Amino acid sequence: MFDFKSRRSRVIDKLQEQGDAVAIVMDPNYVYYLTGYHAALGIEWGRPNIFIQTVDGESVLIIPSMEEEMANRQTDVTTVIPWTDGTDGEWRPPLKKYLEKYKNDKVAVDYMSFPRIVWDYIGEVIPKDRISDIGQEIDRLRSIKDPQEIQIARHAGEVAVEMLKGAMKVAAPGVYEYEVELASKQAGTRHAAKLMEEHYQEAEPFNYPGIGNKQIMSSGSDITMTHHRSGMTKLEHGEPLFICHCGTAEFKNFFVGFDRTLFVGDINKEVEKMLDIAEEAQKAALSEIKPGAYAKDVFRAYADVIEDNGYPVPFRAGRSLGFSYTAYPELAQDSEAVLEEGMVFAVDGGTDSENYRTQVGDSVLVTEDGFEYLTPFTKDHNDLIVGK
Structure with missing residues (x-):
């Protein structure tokens, strides 16, 4: 579906600009972006997956042997080299x-995510002063989505919205948080499967509709913990319920917020008053989203609303999204990044107090003259009441 060769050719262009002869890439999100290969057995299992791109056009994957069949079916790289645990x-x-x-040449790596064991091995052959970073350049390439990515982003947004709808159908006083998570994931998985059947049959057997990762969710007095996971807490009448889909809502490896x-x-x-301000802050940030805008100006618009209402700024205004939980650029105070058409962002608003915290967030696509919601869903407070 994706034009991986074109993506790799742009990496070659960057190698030429930097004067590097070869790139060695290990971040699994980068590897997928450049090759289409994705697997479960990464460095955290002691099994490195290594992608090599030479300036003269050779593309190589060095992978665990148990992934060889899958790699050969997923990717169009020049060479796939398998290796076996504990052998040779x-x-x-x-x-x-x-x-x-x-x-005798310069070598580039994705420095920020490069595992130490491989870094040390490379250093035995290549002097450290001849190793440069290619990660930031890949980040810049990934920040502009092509038409195929935009289609997947829209579908990922649909999945996220269906997850929330599924959660809201079940959420009620006396219901456990984990039961809400189960309903959310079931709704998201069913919608993902429907989309895959309708739009991505050519991708078989690599359509994976299942929703993974633990759901960020908190309620009642636990709501002040930003990344609390759903647990054994029962929902209480009159208390808020926060649901965050960051890192959970995903479709064909594309993540949304x-x-x-x-x-x-x-x-x-009390929560409604705080949520009004959070929503106003998000609205201010969204008003700045357009090609040519500075990321730091989006942050400033959001932060001004929160601070003017007497609350501390709780986090950045948002982040770029794609085939990873978070990507370049951030909508942060010190970011000099300029927004471009085709970028995708999660844009947030939030307030924190001693008793409660509120947050609202949506994913948007930067368009020619503004933005498009990828997660269109109500912010009407009456519509956000569950378990009436």
Whole structure:
């Protein structure tokens, strides 16, 4: 579906600009973006997946042997080299072959996510002063979505919205948080499967509709904990329920941000007042979203609303999204990044107090003259009451 060769050709252009002969990439999100290969057995299992792109056009994947069949079906890279646990130096000999070939040249790595064990091995052949960073350049490439990515982003937004709808159908006083999570994931999985059947049959057998990761959710007095996970707490009448889909809502490896603060049984007036300000802050940030805007100006618009109402700024105004939980650029105070058409952001608003916290968040696509909601969903407080 994606034009991976075109993406790799842009990496080659960057290598030429930087004077590097080869890029060695290990961030699984970068590897997927450049090759289409994704697997469960990464460095956290002690099994490195290594992508190599040479300036003269050769593309290589060095992968665990148990992933060989899947890699060959997922990717169009020039060469796939398998290695086996505990045998013949594992991944080291094939990597050394390329290191030796380019030992007199400059080598680029994705520095911020490069595992130490591989970094140390490269350093045995390539002096550290001839190793540069390609990660930031890949981030810039990934920040502008192509038409295929935009389609997936829209579908990911649909999945997130269906997850919230599923959660809201079940949420009520006396219901456990984990039961709300189960309903959310079931609704998201069913909608993802429907979209895959309708739009992505050519991707078989790599359509994975299942929703993973623990759901960020908190209610009552626990709502002040930003990244609390759903648990054994029962929802209480008159208390808020916060549901965040960041890192949970995902469709075909594309992640979105989508948050709502709900009211269980009835509106909590203190929370409603805070939520009004959070929504106003998000609205101010969204008013700045357009091509040519500075990320720091989006942040400033959001922060001014929160501070003018006497609350501390709780977090950045948002972040870029794609084939990872978070990406470049951030909508942060010190960011000099300029927004461009085709970027996708989660844009948030929030307030914190001693008793409660509120947050609202949506994913948007930067368009020619503004933005498009990827997660269109009500902010009417009466519509956010669950379990009436």
